[in-house]
Amino acid sequence: MIPQRLQKKRKQVHLAKTKKTHHAETLSPLRITSYIFKRPVTKITSHLGNEVRYHKEKELTLKKPQQPSAYKRLLALCREITEENIHRQTLRVIQARERLARALKEDRLATEAERAGGEEGCSENSAEG
Numbered sequence: 001m002i003p004q005r006l007q008k009k010r011k012q013v014h015l016a017k018t019k020k021t022h023h024a025e026t027l028s029p030l031r032i033t034s035y036i037f038k039r040p041v042t043k044i045t046s047h048l049g050n051e052v053r054y055h056k057e058k059e060l061t062l063k064k065p066q067q068p069s070a071y072k073r074l075l076a077l078c079r080e081i082t083e084e085n086i087h088r089q090t091l092r093v094i095q096a097r098e099r100l101a102r103a104l105k106e107d108r109l110a111t112e113a114e115r116a117g118g119e120e121g122c123s124e125n126s127a128e129g
Helices: 004-026 056-061 070-077 083-128
Strands: none
Touching: none
16 A cells, blocks of 8 residues: 555645646747847848848838739639539539449449359359369
């Protein structure tokens, strides 16, 4: 038997461990790498001099570089959806489903034929032996 004093100590250690893990789950994770610098540093590479900014408020006021041709590229990809397009797409889906059903049926018939051929082969072997 374990002495009562040792049992009490084990309970205390167990409680301490559970409290630590429970407490650790409630805290948000800390970024340890942020402690390297005294202040948060962001290097802005979009500017000519690659300025280093220390304040987030100033960073929010910066004008971010935009792609001038991005809107044109998106317009080229954009097409109007018409009833004809929807009808054509539904026909394609129906045809694909029919092809899939046909292929599954052929596969099922092929496996049944293999099984039937295997059973006939087994019965012939047992009759010969």
